[in-house]
Amino acid sequence: MGGEVRYEIAQNAYAKLVLHALKHKSSAVNAVLIGRPSSAHNDVVEITDSVPLFHSHVGLLPQLEISLILIEEHYAATGVNIVGYFHSNERFDDYELSGVAKNIGDHIYRYFPQAAILLLDNKKLEALPKGKDRSPVMQLYTRDASKNWKLAGSDGGSQLTIREPSANVVLLDYISTEKWKDIVDFDDHLDDISKDWLNPELFK
Amino acid sequence: MVSKTEETQLSNLESQVDNGGGGAWEYLCLVRKLKVRRSEKVLKHGLSILNDPKKRSSLGPDEWTLYDQVAVAAMDCQCLDVAKDCIKVLHKKFPESKRVGRLEALLFEAKGSWEEAEKAYSSLLEDNPLDQVIHKRRVAMAKAQGNMSGAIEWLNKYLEIFMADHDAWRELAEIYSSLQMYKQAAFCYEELILSQPMVPQYHLAYADVLYTLGGLENVQTAKKYYASTIELTGGKNTRALFGICLCSAAIGQLTKGRNKDDKESPELQSLAATALERDYKQRAPDKLSLLTTALKSLKVSL
Numbered sequence: 001m002g003g004e005v006r007y008e009i010a011q012n013a014y015a016k017l018v019l020h021a022l023k024h025k026s027s028a029v030n031a032v033l034i035g036r037p038s039s040a041h042n043d044v045v046e047i048t049d050s051v052p053l054f055h056s057h058v059g060l061l062p063q064l065e066i067s068l069i070l071i072e073e074h075y076a077a078t079g080v081n082i083v084g085y086f087h088s089n090e091r092f093d094d095y096e097l098s099g100v101a102k103n104i105g106d107h108i109y110r111y112f113p114q115a116a117i118l119l120l121d122n123k124k125l126e127a128l129p130k131g132k133d134r135s136p137v138m139q140l141y142t143r144d145a146s147k148n149w150k151l152a153g154s155d156g157g158s159q160l161t162i163r164e165p166s167a168n169v170v171l172l173d174y175i176s177t178e179k180w181k182d183i184v185d186f187d188d189h190l191d192d193i194s195k196d197w198l199n200p201e202l203f204k
Numbered sequence: 205m206v207s208k209t210e211e212t213q214l215s216n217l218e219s220q221v222d223n224g225g226g227g228a229w230e231y232l233c234l235v236r237k238l239k240v241r242r243s244e245k246v247l248k249h250g251l252s253i254l255n256d257p258k259k260r261s262s263l264g265p266d267e268w269t270l271y272d273q274v275a276v277a278a279m280d281c282q283c284l285d286v287a288k289d290c291i292k293v294l295h296k297k298f299p300e301s302k303r304v305g306r307l308e309a310l311l312f313e314a315k316g317s318w319e320e321a322e323k324a325y326s327s328l329l330e331d332n333p334l335d336q337v338i339h340k341r342r343v344a345m346a347k348a349q350g351n352m353s354g355a356i357e358w359l360n361k362y363l364e365i366f367m368a369d370h371d372a373w374r375e376l377a378e379i380y381s382s383l384q385m386y387k388q389a390a391f392c393y394e395e396l397i398l399s400q401p402m403v404p405q406y407h408l409a410y411a412d413v414l415y416t417l418g419g420l421e422n423v424q425t426a427k428k429y430y431a432s433t434i435e436l437t438g439g440k441n442t443r444a445l446f447g448i449c450l451c452s453a454a455i456g457q458l459t460k461g462r463n464k465d466d467k468e469s470p471e472l473q474s475l476a477a478t479a480l481e482r483d484y485k486q487r488a489p490d491k492l493s494l495l496t497t498a499l500k501s502l503k504v505s506l
Contacts (some may be wrong), residue, residue, distance in 0.1 A: 025243060026380065057409070059381045060415040066446045069498045070491075090382075094350060176284050190443050191208075193488040 009047040021088040023180040024055035033084035052185035088120035243280035246447035250274035279314035404436035448476035
């Protein structure tokens with residue numbers, strides 16, 4: 001009996017997270033993960049979309065609260081919710097899950113007990129063009145019984161997979177065409193509300 | 205810190221240059237003036253001038269400034285060979301220069317050779333103990349190595365001497381915020397507001413930090429600073445308008461059951477809500493219904 005939840009992330013959701021981080025290389029960035037428990041397997045959570053949030057003042061509350069209210073409101077109508085949080089640290093070699101990330105993760109956990117935190121793995125991202133790795137360039141953290149966020153190990157099968165097997169190939173293509181330029185996050189929206197944080201045209 | 209007009213001007217110039225419309229030198233000068241970080245573009249367009257002997261000589265004495273700018277941009281993009289070449293040229297022209305010495309130390313930083321960089325900076329400081337750039341590099345190096353408490357210590361020492369350096373106060377505030385040390389961040393913004401009371405970004409950041417700290421008094425003060433931000437920006441700042449609504453909701457929650465005197469008048473929040481609705485209707489109409497529901501959930505009466 002595993003009892004461990006697995007997470008399957010859709011290609012577009014995955015690509016958005018990485019592109020957002022690449023757009024703001026010298027800052028920490030974050031995003032929320034949108035999805036639902038799988039109707040087919042009850043220990044799988046499908047991450048169907050993501051919304052990039054901020055690239056500045058990532059630790060401040062007011063903009064986070066507004067963004068969560070608006071995002072939840074939008075997606076509730078389509079039967080999905082906020083199921084997790086993505087964070088990318090400011091420094092290349094920083095693999096620590098910050099207090100900010102944990103707090104936001106805790107908040108999401110209160111509404112969705114199978115919540116996950118994803119942390120960008122910069123070294124894996126850097127190595128992407130050199131190999132044929134199909135696994136996501138992120139680390140997965142889940143809450144354990146003692147309420148701590150625990151890193152999911154790479155032992156015995158991956159807990160985090162990408163739905164489309166060629167997602168990394170597509171991602172590399174997006175990177176080479178500098179697609180990150182087109183991505184809009186909540187910070188951009190608050191600076192100019194005509195910018196759409198849903199990024200409807202991004203992958204068209 | 206860049207204003208919206210400056211940001212637009214920069215973007216327009218950037219697109220123009222990117223699409224072959226010329227204006228590379230103007231773009232590079234603007235980047236220098238605004239002190240923004242556009243290293244990939246600077247590298248690309250700067251090199252296109254430096255590698256063209258005609259264009260290079262037409263710059264006259266500005267040529268050396270460009271080598272400096274391109275060297276730093278190259279280091280930021282990890283193109284260390286380009287950086288080395290630029291520094292070599294500068295060293296040849298200005299053999300005793302402290303400025304070139306700083307670039308050489310910066311190159312050590314770019315390589316991750318922290319000890320060499322520290323040695324180089326220390327020796328430069330012996331002759332120039334009040335060189336602000338070098339002091340700030342020390343902070344940057346601490347930050348780059350993940351030594352946040354070291355960065356904070358150095359930055360505080362720096363500010364004891366150079367207390368008018370607004371960028372330094374802002375950097376310190378942001379470091380504190382990222383470490384969730386909100387009280388200390390608030391102190392930094394207080395210093396900034398005291399010295400530059402007409403800059404709305406400081407009022408806004410201060411309000412954000414106070415709201416994050418929480419508690420009735422902080423949220424009430426945050427509301428005042430969101431209000432002053434709105435005043436200073438002619439009512440156009442979306443974040444401040446949202447801030448008013450969030451504060452009103454929070455204050456409402458925190459003063460539940462208290463007698464009427466403690467409660468606030470609802471005018472400010474309904475004005476803010478109306479302003480937001482008007483703005484969304486005009487510029488983001490597909491998000492208007494989301495906004496209205498959100499404002500309702502904050503129990504903001506319209």
